[in-house]
Amino acid sequence: MTVVRTRFAPSPTGYLHLGGARTALYSWAFARHFGGTFILRIEDTDLERSTPEAVQAILDGMKWLGLDHDEGPFYQMQRMDRYREVVAQMLEAGTAYLCYSSPEEVEAMRERMRAAGEKPRYDGTWRPEAGKTLPPVPADRKPVVRFKNPLDGEVSWDDVVKGTITIGNKELDDLVIARPDGTPTYNFCVAVDDWDMQITHVLRGDDHVNNTPRQINILRAIGAPLPLYGHLPMILGADGEKLSKRHGAVSVMDYPAQGYLPEAMLNYLARLGWSHGDDEVFSMEQFCEWFNLDHLTRSAAQFNNEKLAWLNNHYIKQADNERLARLARPVMEAEGAKFEGGPDLPAVLGLMKERVNTINELADAAMLFFRDPKPDPALMTQHLTDAVKPALAQFAERVATVEWTKEAIAAMIKEVLAAHGLKMPQIAMPLRLVITGQLQTPAIDAVLQIVGRDAVLARVNKYL
């Protein structure tokens, strides 16, 4: 049996955007596919940029999408003792060393290397080697701890998305793993966490490719097993730039606010970087069943709002009308809808849902049933002509007794039209105006049926 433990490890420096959400979705689905464990880890060691609000925004985004974690959330700031312990063990084992070079000295050595056309790196002044005498320890200077990166050879891994990636150790520096005040640094924390949390598969954005060889070397040095790595191509915005918080990407939580359904967003993100034949529309259950690491796209994907809107329209059409009502009601309330004595909201939404792309559009469209109609007088003069009035009067009479079904109403209107030698629009247009205040509505028989006998009578009689 394959044991699978994946993690999503965002930094709480802002909301969750679509790039992060897709990373979370793939890690989650991969764990679900294998009956494994999905872990949420908050990488909050960047004290200047991390905020509790951002943590909450990430949790909210994950919750809206339904990406439930099995373990965590773990917070790196709460694991400081553990990192210190590993730093001490590495110093003890000789896989890390104290470095007393000052920041100015390090900058000067980098400058020298740049001038010599070399890649700037730490020159190893304080790196202990057999037979080497280290400089005297400067007074009053706190050391950093550096990782003793292998000098030769290379780091290579079979990336499950990108294929084999090989980096020469000469390209890698003796990374600082703990600062003078003892706080550990990013790549070190990630390696220790992945070890402690027994992560088997690291799926993350390919903005992390450069971190991977460093983390692999640290994992080897501490005797940890290596997870498999898969670096997913970036999601780009409409401008072709990588979506990122710093670049003003939209928060996942803006989508419910605009009236998107989570299943539409999930379906959209699932396809943005992965394919299963020609399948475009599928549930998350289906996705978890299909999703393994085959068929991941190797090239960056561009975010396309039209496709998301198309999927949202699909899922709105599928959605239960009661659920649509729960979502649309607050939007309509904010627009001043009057529900009291009005038609049945779920029925109205069921009538309107075919053509809208978002819940907000649906709510807007449904408003015509929930506010007093105020038809434009000029339109009224145009449509409520003397030729039409007698037909409307007869219509009003028949309303009182006709069976209140769409079919019976439609048949009754036809009879009235025939009796007065009129065509459908000649009665439908004034009816739309007096009943809803506007000319564009769904089919008139459906509108009448939903508005209800009493309201129809009251509104028609008002103009006769």
Ligand SMILES: Nc1ncnc2c1ncn2[C@@H]1O[C@H](COP(=O)(O)OP(=O)(O)OP(=O)(O)O)[C@@H](O)[C@H]1O
């Ligand atoms: N545009 C993107 N496309 C795909 N994945 C992304 C994108 N941006 C970030 N990720 C991935 O999402 C995960 C969480 O990233 P993180 O919380 O660091 O956000 P970030 O957007 O990269 O941060 P910042 O905006 O500050 O650069 C990481 O695995 C990262 O690789």
